[in-house]
Amino acid sequence: MSLIEKLNWRYATKKFDKTKKLSPLQLEELLHAVHLSPAATGVQSYKVIVVEDAATRAKLQQAAYGQAQVADASQLIVFAAETNLDTQYVKNFIDHVAKTRGIDRANLAGYEQMINGNINGMTEQQRIAWAKEQAHIALGVLLTSAAELGIDACPMGGFSAPQFDEILGLKEKGLTTAVIAAIGFRAEDDAYGKLKKVRKPEEEMFIHI
Numbered sequence: 452m453s454l455i456e457k458l459n460w461r462y463a464t465k466k467f468d469k470t471k472k473l474s475p476l477q478l479e480e481l482l483h484a485v486h487l488s489p490a491a492t493g494v495q496s497y498k499v500i501v502v503e504d505a506a507t508r509a510k511l512q513q514a515a516y517g518q519a520q521v522a523d524a525s526q527l528i529v530f531a532a533e534t535n536l537d538t539q540y541v542k543n544f545i546d547h548v549a550k551t552r553g554i555d556r557a558n559l560a561g562y563e564q565m566i567n568g569n570i571n572g573m574t575e576q577q578r579i580a581w582a583k584e585q586a587h588i589a590l591g592v593l594l595t596s597a598a599e600l601g602i603d604a605c606p607m608g609g610f611s612a613p614q615f616d617e618i619l620g621l622k623e624k625g626l627t628t629a630v631i632a633a634i635g636f637r638a639e640d641d642a643y644g645k646l647k648k649v650r651k652p653e654e655e656m657f658i659h660i
């Protein structure tokens with residue numbers, strides 16, 4: 452299949468085949484792809500939680516308006532934004548850049564200053580919203596990568612973030628739930644899999660200047 456055929460193949464899966472699980476290799480590859488997601492200023496201001504435990508997922512399903520995908524999919528992926536973005540967080544990031552690229556840390560002072568300026572110019576709420584934006588980019592990478600790998604997924608925003616945070620113990624980790632995705636394999640009788648894609652006409656979406 453071409454890329455466009457794969458993107459047409461994928462859909463927000465409502466009914467997963469409970470008997471089908473991702474192989475460890477499929478999960479690993481999908482997570483590797485998510486790990487490579489780009490982020491503004493390079494700061495990956497979120498963590499990705501892979502939930503397999505059935506009892507936890509039963510609780511999360513209740514916190515997601517009973518949506519079956521949460522419990523029935525192979526795994527539930529929770530993208531959780533950092534709530535403590537501060538100069539220490541940025542310092543750790545810059546240390547990591549210096550080490551990874553073998554750069555003298557002093558040469559990254561301007562970069563560090565730019566990121567701190569960006570973060571310090573925001574209110575706490577804006578910082579969390581910014582961190583959540585980065586998590587949504589990772590969600591996009593997950594959806595496209597899953598399609599490439601022949602894995603089904605359902606992106607989901609229909610859940611109570613405070614309840615998710617509580618169930619997963621995220622507050623103490625300095626995290627809050629941004630968005631989630633169920634991953635696995637579609638049930639043959641998922642009616643949504645047979646529906647035509649609805650997208651606005653390309654001429655309404657794209658502006659060429």
Ligand SMILES: Cc1cc2nc3c(=O)[nH]c(=O)nc-3n(C[C@H](O)[C@H](O)[C@H](O)COP(=O)(O)O)c2cc1C
Nearest residue numbers: 461462463464465518605606607608609610630648
């Ligand atoms: C951020 C986001 C949140 C979504 N939340 C839900 C959700 O809670 N439950 C659900 O069944 N689908 C959810 N969807 C799926 C969309 O409804 C779906 O992607 C859209 O209708 C386009 O259809 P397609 O993905 O099947 O092509 C969400 C999609 C996105 C991108």
